[in-house]
Amino acid sequence: MNSRRDFLQKIGVSALALHLAPLAGWANNTTNNEKTYDGKVLRVAIMGLGSYGTRVAEAMQSCTKAKLVGVISGTPSKVKAWQSKYGIPEKNCYNYENFDNIKNNPDIDAVYVITPNGLHHDQVIRVAKAGKHAISEKPMSVNAQQGQEMVDACKKAGVKLLVGYRMHFEPKTLEVIRMRQAGEFGKIMFFQGQCGFTIGDPTQWRLNKQLAGGGAMMDIGIYAINGSRYMTGEEPIWVTAQETKTDHEKFKEGVDETIQFQFGFPSGAVASCLSTYNMNNLDRFFLDGDKGFAELQPSTGYGPIQGRTHKGELTQPITTHQTVQMDEFAGIIFDNKKPVVPVDGEEAVKDLKIIDAIYQAVKTGKKVDIKLS
Structure with missing residues (x-):
């Protein structure tokens, strides 16, 4: 791949x-x-x-x-x-x-x-x-x-x-969010996000620090970051992170190969996430509450997204993500439509602040506080 x-x-x-x-x-x-x-x-x-x-x-x-x-x-x-x-x-x-x-x-x-x-x-x-x-x-x-x-x-x-x-318009994802908002999972305790694949061509822009801004975190890890927020319904307040690099030739300075990172949320819920360019078969979200759970696997791929909860399989008709996204964007731009999960620049800055904090945690080896407001 x-x-x-x-x-x-x-x-x-x-x-x-x-x-x-x-x-x-x-x-x-x-x-x-x-x-x-x-x-x-x-x-x-x-x-x-x-x-x-x-x-x-x-x-x-x-x-x-x-x-x-x-x-x-x-x-x-x-x-x-x-x-x-x-x-x-x-x-x-x-x-x-x-x-x-x-x-x-x-x-x-x-x-x-x-x-x-x-x-x-x-x-x-x-x-x-x-x-x-x-x-x-x-x-x-x-x-x-x-x-x-x-x-x-x-x-x-x-x-x-x-x-x-x-993914903010993906229906199984939105159903999990609806169930969480309705209290069907009870108190949220834990989120797990696994995102990764084995990257190929070492000359591609995704392995160029200047063009990519990093490595796997900037490409695939952002799905776990953003997912941890919309799945739990909370914003992380601290992060710890550890980097593993096995190929220093392919993954040069500033280009991360694998980072494991952990979040803490105001409610006491925690998250454990993995972002990697060195492992396949990683596209899974898991949300655990004291009354139930939800699992999406694949969770962020182009499709088909598959999921289940403690109530059974999630089964809905098929859509094409980008088709729905662009039609929804028209409503947001022309009619000020408010999506269930924001898709504006402010939402993206929050993810970038978290990425900054993750890289800081990797560099210092310390727990880093996250302030999104």
Whole structure:
């Protein structure tokens, strides 16, 4: 497996919780295409035409509230291929040097930045200055300071900043959250998040400190960080962490191979998590309360997400994560819709503050307090 994209497998499919009636039309692409929608459509340009950008583009073909209308890439051949495949006009095509000119293009509402982590900060700020809504893939940046600068820039420009937290719309995940909020698990005691795969090509950007901002933590570990928050319904107040590195040639200074980290929460609940680029078969969340439990495995892959609780299997219809995400983003941008779990820049800064604290705990070997407010 050469990347997170390979590890997380093929097109995302998951389930719809019964309480999410408005999303029922996304049970499959046929139903989705038959839905009538006469509201405002979010017109999106994708920046970064790699494997995940391609996945998002494909998923958007089934959207009812969002449409792919533009591309930004440094590779002319990719631009031409996308133009042909998705019917994108020449006037909506840009490169990394001239994309500031989107400010003069009324046909683009938002730009989805799907480039290496280390580039998000500058690119999102440029998008904001061009007066367009910004969508950033996660992690939003390489540290909390840069993340806050992105939030501030978008606020100053009067545009919205959203982050590609597709799991925040995943129906089995939302059902677990609903059950927890309803008290069906009782007092939450413990969360476990395991995220990892064996990474391939040692020359790829994910193993480049400058481009990635780190190693496995910045790529796959963020799922356990974010998951610990929405699964428990609390924010961590301290962290301890330990790094293991077996291949110093592949995982150079500042590029983590494996980190185990532990959180403490205000209620007394604790979490034990693992982020790695050196082990396969790790994509599992487990939540334990004094009255019940929930397990998702796979928990964050593109699909199908599978889960069970003390009440039995979680069984809902199939959706494509990125299709639902982009349609939901349209509602957030145009109608100020409030998702069950936030997907805005402030949410992403919290994850970045936690990542900063994890790296500090690894470096010092000490328990580090976390302050998210």
